[in-house]
Amino acid sequence: MLCRELFLTLLILRIKNNAVESCHFQNNISAVEEEPFYLKYCLSSSAHGNEAATIKWSKFNESLGWVELNPRPSPRITLHDYALEFWPVELKDQGRYLFQMGNSTQEWELKVTKRNKHSCFSEKQVTSKSVTVKKSFQINCSKNYYEKWINRTSLYKNCEKIEESSKKLLMVKNAKFEDQGYYSCVFSLLHNGKLYNLTSTFNITVLGDHTKRIPVYLGPKFNRVEVELGESIELNCSALANQNDAVYWNFQKENETHVNVHEKEGKEIWISEGKEYVSKILKIEKVNEKNIGFLYNCTVGDTVSMDTQSFILVRKGTTDIPNHVFTRGMIISILISVAVVCLVILCVIFRVDLVLFYRHLVGRNETLTDGKTYDAFVSYLKECHSESGAEYTFAVETLPKVLEKHFGYKLCIFERDVVPGGAVVDEIHSLIEKSRRIIIVLSKSYMSNEVIYELKSGLHKALVERKVKIILIQFSPVSDFVFLPQSLKLLKSHRVLKWKADEPLSYNSRFWKNLVYLMPAKVTKPGQEESEDLPVLSVP
Ligand SMILES: *[C@@H]1O[C@H](CO)[C@@H](O)[C@H](O)[C@H]1NC(C)=O
Ligand SMILES: *[C@@H]1O[C@H](CO)[C@@H](O)[C@H](O)[C@H]1NC(C)=O
Ligand SMILES: *[C@@H]1O[C@H](CO)[C@@H](O)[C@H](O)[C@H]1NC(C)=O
Ligand SMILES: *[C@@H]1O[C@H](CO)[C@@H](O)[C@H](O)[C@H]1NC(C)=O
Ligand SMILES: *[C@@H]1O[C@H](CO)[C@@H](O)[C@H](O)[C@H]1NC(C)=O
Ligand SMILES: *[C@@H]1O[C@H](CO)[C@@H](O)[C@H](O)[C@H]1NC(C)=O
Ligand SMILES: *[C@@H]1O[C@H](CO)[C@@H](O)[C@H](O)[C@H]1NC(C)=O
Ligand SMILES: *[C@@H]1O[C@H](CO)[C@@H](O)[C@H](O)[C@H]1NC(C)=O
Ligand SMILES: *[C@@H]1O[C@H](CO)[C@@H](O)[C@H](O)[C@H]1NC(C)=O
Ligand SMILES: *[C@@H]1O[C@H](CO)[C@@H](O)[C@H](O)[C@H]1NC(C)=O
Numbered sequence: 001m002l003c004r005e006l007f008l009t010l011l012i013l014r015i016k017n018n019a020v021e022s023c024h025f026q027n028n029i030s031a032v033e034e035e036p037f038y039l040k041y042c043l044s045s046s047a048h049g050n051e052a053a054t055i056k057w058s059k060f061n062e063s064l065g066w067v068e069l070n071p072r073p074s075p076r077i078t079l080h081d082y083a084l085e086f087w088p089v090e091l092k093d094q095g096r097y098l099f100q101m102g103n104s105t106q107e108w109e110l111k112v113t114k115r116n117k118h119s120c121f122s123e124k125q126v127t128s129k130s131v132t133v134k135k136s137f138q139i140n141c142s143k144n145y146y147e148k149w150i151n152r153t154s155l156y157k158n159c160e161k162i163e164e165s166s167k168k169l170l171m172v173k174n175a176k177f178e179d180q181g182y183y184s185c186v187f188s189l190l191h192n193g194k195l196y197n198l199t200s201t202f203n204i205t206v207l208g209d210h211t212k213r214i215p216v217y218l219g220p221k222f223n224r225v226e227v228e229l230g231e232s233i234e235l236n237c238s239a240l241a242n243q244n245d246a247v248y249w250n251f252q253k254e255n256e257t258h259v260n261v262h263e264k265e266g267k268e269i270w271i272s273e274g275k276e277y278v279s280k281i282l283k284i285e286k287v288n289e290k291n292i293g294f295l296y297n298c299t300v301g302d303t304v305s306m307d308t309q310s311f312i313l314v315r316k317g318t319t320d321i322p323n324h325v326f327t328r329g330m331i332i333s334i335l336i337s338v339a340v341v342c343l344v345i346l347c348v349i350f351r352v353d354l355v356l357f358y359r360h361l362v363g364r365n366e367t368l369t370d371g372k373t374y375d376a377f378v379s380y381l382k383e384c385h386s387e388s389g390a391e392y393t394f395a396v397e398t399l400p401k402v403l404e405k406h407f408g409y410k411l412c413i414f415e416r417d418v419v420p421g422g423a424v425v426d427e428i429h430s431l432i433e434k435s436r437r438i439i440i441v442l443s444k445s446y447m448s449n450e451v452i453y454e455l456k457s458g459l460h461k462a463l464v465e466r467k468v469k470i471i472l473i474q475f476s477p478v479s480d481f482v483f484l485p486q487s488l489k490l491l492k493s494h495r496v497l498k499w500k501a502d503e504p505l506s507y508n509s510r511f512w513k514n515l516v517y518l519m520p521a522k523v524t525k526p527g528q529e530e531s532e533d534l535p536v537l538s539v540p
Contacts, residue, residue: 022145023082030111032122036189036196037089038145041082041099041106053102057084060096075192083145087191120159121184121201128203131175133274139202141169141185146198152188157181177273180206208274215241215300217309218277226316227287234264235311237298238279243269247280247300250308257294260285287313352510352517364521367436374412375520376403376471377435391475394499395441406507407516408523411439432468436520439471441499471518472496494518 023042031037057079058066071079077093078085082101086093094112099105116122131137141153155163155171158181163169169185187198218238227233237247247267251258264281271277278300284291296311347354358364367375380395396413403409412431432438459470474496497514506512 024108027107028109028111030113030124031086031089031093032125032199033091033112033115034088035198036146036191037086037093038080039084039097039099039108039110040145041101043082053104055079055082056100058098058100060098066098087194088196120156120186121182121199125199126182126201126203128205130205130207131179132207132209133175133177135175136172137175137179137204138173139169139171139183139185139204141165141171141187141200143187143198143200146187146189149189149191150187151190151195154186154188156184156186159184175206177206180204206274207271208276212242212305213240214305215239215245215307217300217307218279219309221307221309223309223311225311225313227292227313228316229288229292230286232283232285233287233313235282235284235296235298236279237282237300237309237311238268238277239300239307239309240275241278241300242302243271243276243278245278245301246306247278247298249280249282250297250299251294257290260288261291261296282311284313352513355517356513359521363523365523366520367522370436372434372436373410374431374435375409375522376437376439377412377432377468378414378439378441380441391441394473394475399439399441402507402512403515403519407519409519435468437469437471437518439473441473442475469518470495471515473515474498 023040025042029039057069057071059069061067069077069079069084073079076087076090078087082099084097084099089110089112091112091114094110097108097110099107113122113124129137139155141155143150150167153165153167153169154161155169163171171183173179182201182203184199184201189196189198216239218240223235225233225235235249237249239245239247241247249263251261262283262285264283268279268281269276280298282296282298292313292315294313296313298309298311299306300309301307378395378399380391396416400411400413400416404411412435414428414431418427418431472495494514495518497511497518499511
C-alpha cells in the first residue's frame with residue numbers, strides 16, 4: 001500500500017518535472033535566428049482536464065492590437081497542443097505572444113537575436129555554470145522536447161568538436177582548471193525531411209576551493225620603493241585572498257601632507273588557477289619630501305583575519321652610487337695615481353737637479369754656522385813615484401779646478417795645502433775635523449799603507465761619530481778591491497760616484513752635478529780664488 005503510493009508520487013513528480021522542463025515559465029525569452037524554437041504553455045493542475053476549452057494563440061501588432069494566429073498548419077509555424085513551434089524561428093518573429101485556453105492565459109515576450117557568423121554559438125545564449133575544481137561536473141546534452149527529431153548530437157568545446165553521438169550525449173568528469181570554457185551541444189534535428197541545428201551552450205567556470213583563506217601578499221610585507229622627487233608612482237598592493245575581502249590603504253586622507261596621494265577607485269579582482277586575487281593601487285603624484293620615509297600601509301581581509309603590507313618611499317641613489325659617477329670617479333682616481341707615480345719617478349730621476357735648483361733658488365748655505373774651514377778633505381793615493389798618475393791629476397788638478405774655481409768650494413788637499421813633514425797623523429786628523437766632507441778617490445793602488453790611516457780615520461768619523469760625510473769617487477770598479485774595508489762597503493750607493501777618465505766632462509755633466517749634490521749646500525761664487533784662504537794649519 002505504502003509502496004504503491006510512493007510509486008505514484010514519484011510518477012506524478014516525473015510527469016510534472018517533464019512538463020515543467022519543457023514549458024516556458026519566464027516571460028522574457030530569447031531565441032537565435034534560424035534555429036528551431038517553440039513556446040509552450042505551462043499547464044497548471046487546475047486547468048488540467050479542461051479539454052473542451054479551445055486554444056487560441058495571438059501575436060501583438062502595434063497598429064492592430066492582438067491578432068490571432070492562423071490555426072492552420074504552415075510549414076514554418078505549427079500549433080501543437082499547448083505549444084507554438086517555429087521551424088526555424090526568424091528575426092521577424094520577435095514580439096509578444098499570447099496563449100489563451102478558456103479563462104487561462106499566458107503571455108511571453110520573444111526576442112530573436114542574430115546568429116554569430118564567426119562563432120559556433122551566440123554569446124547571448126549561454127548558460128553560465130560554476131564548478132569547483134576536483135568536483136564532478138557534467139555536460140548533459142539532451143532536449144526532451146525535441147527528442148523525437150534528434151538525428152545526431154555533437155559536443156563542442158570552444159567550438160572544437162570533442163564528442164558525437166546519435167542520440168543523447170552526456171559528459172561527466174572531475175573538474176580541472178583546464179576544463180573551463182564554452183561547451184556547445186549541437187543537435188541535428190530532422191523535421192519534415194529537413195535538417196535543423198539547435199545549439200545550447202554552457203559557460204563553465206572552474207573555481208578553486210571556496211574555503212576561506214588568510215590573505216597572502218604578493219611580494220614582501222615590507223617594501224622599500226626607490227623614487228625621485230617629482231616622479232609619480234603607483235603602489236600596487238595585491239594579495240591572494242578571498243573575492244569578498246576588503247582591500248584598502250590606510251593613511252589620513254584629509255591630512256594636507258597627503259594631498260598628492262590618492263587611492264585608485266575600485267579593487268581589482270582576478271582569478272588564476274581557481275585562486276582569487278585582489279589588488280588596490282595607491283597613486284602618489286609628484287613625490288615630495290613629505291612622502292619620503294612615510295609608511296603607507298595596505299590592509300587586506302575581513303573582520304576576522306586581516307593583514308597589513310607596508311611601503312616606504314626612499315630617495316633614489318641614497319644607497320648606491322650611480323654607475324656613471326662610479327666609473328668617472330674610478331677613471332679620475334686612476335689618472336691621478338698614474339700622474340703621482342710619474343711625478344715620483346721624475347722626482348727620483350731628477351732628484352739631484354731638483355735639489356740643486358732648490359739650493360740655488362733659496363740660496364741655502366750650510367757652511368756658515370758649523371765652524372769648519374774646509375768643504376772637503378780630498379784623500380787619494382799619495383805615492384812619490386806616481387805623481388803623474390791619473391788619481392794625482394784628478395785630485396790635485398781636476399777636482400780643485402772644478403769644485404773650487406767653478407763651484408766656489410774650498411778643498412783641503414794635503415799635498416797642496418799642507419807643508420810636508422811633522423806629525424802627519426795628527427795633522428790629518430785635525431784637517432778631517434775641520435772638513436765637512438771627505439772625498440776619497442778610490443783606485444786599485446789606494447790601499448797602500450800611507451793612506452789607509454786617512455781612510456780609517458775618515459770612516460770612523462763618518463760612520464761612528466757621524467761628523468763628516470764620505471764621498472767616494474771610484475776610478476776602477478769596486479769589485480776589483482780585495483782589501484776594501486768592510487765599513488766602506490756599507491756606504492750608500494748614491495754616495496759613490498764613478499769617474500770616467502776617458503770622457504771629457506762639462507760642468508753640467510751628471511758626475512759633477514752628483515758631486516755638487518753630495519757636497520754641502522753653499523752659495524756658489526764661481527771664479528773665487530782660493531788664494532785668500534791659505535791653509536790655517538801649517539806645519540811649523
Ligand atoms: C523583459 O524585457 C524587457 C526589455 O528587455 C523589460 O523591460 C522587462 O522588464 C522584462 N520583463 C521581465 C519580467 O523580466
Ligand atoms: C501589423 O499588421 C499590419 C497589417 O496586417 C502589417 O502590415 C504589419 O507588418 C504588422 N506589424 C507587425 C509588427 O507585425
Ligand atoms: C474561469 O475560471 C474559474 C475558476 O478559476 C471558473 O470558476 C470559471 O467558470 C471559469 N470561467 C470560464 C468562462 O471558463
Ligand atoms: C563566462 O563566465 C565567465 C566567468 O563567470 C564570465 O566572466 C564571462 O563573461 C562569461 N561569458 C559569457 C559570454 O557570458
Ligand atoms: C539530462 O537532462 C535531461 C533533461 O534535461 C534529464 O532528463 C536527464 O536526467 C539528465 N541526465 C542526467 C544524467 O542528469
Ligand atoms: C539522420 O539523417 C540522415 C539523413 O540526413 C538519415 O540518413 C539518418 O538515418 C538519420 N539518422 C537518424 C538516427 O535518424
Ligand atoms: C548544422 O551544423 C553542421 C555542423 O555542425 C553544419 O555542417 C550544417 O551545415 C549545419 N546545418 C544548418 C542547417 O545550419
Ligand atoms: C598589481 O600587481 C598584480 C600582481 O603582480 C598584477 O596582476 C596587477 O596587474 C597589478 N596592477 C596594476 C594596476 O599594475
Ligand atoms: C598629518 O600627518 C602628520 C604626519 O603623519 C602629522 O604630524 C600631522 O599632525 C597630521 N595633520 C593633521 C591635520 O592631521
Ligand atoms: C603601518 O604599519 C606599521 C607596521 O605594520 C606600523 O608600525 C605603522 O604604525 C603603520 N602606519 C600607519 C600609518 O598605519
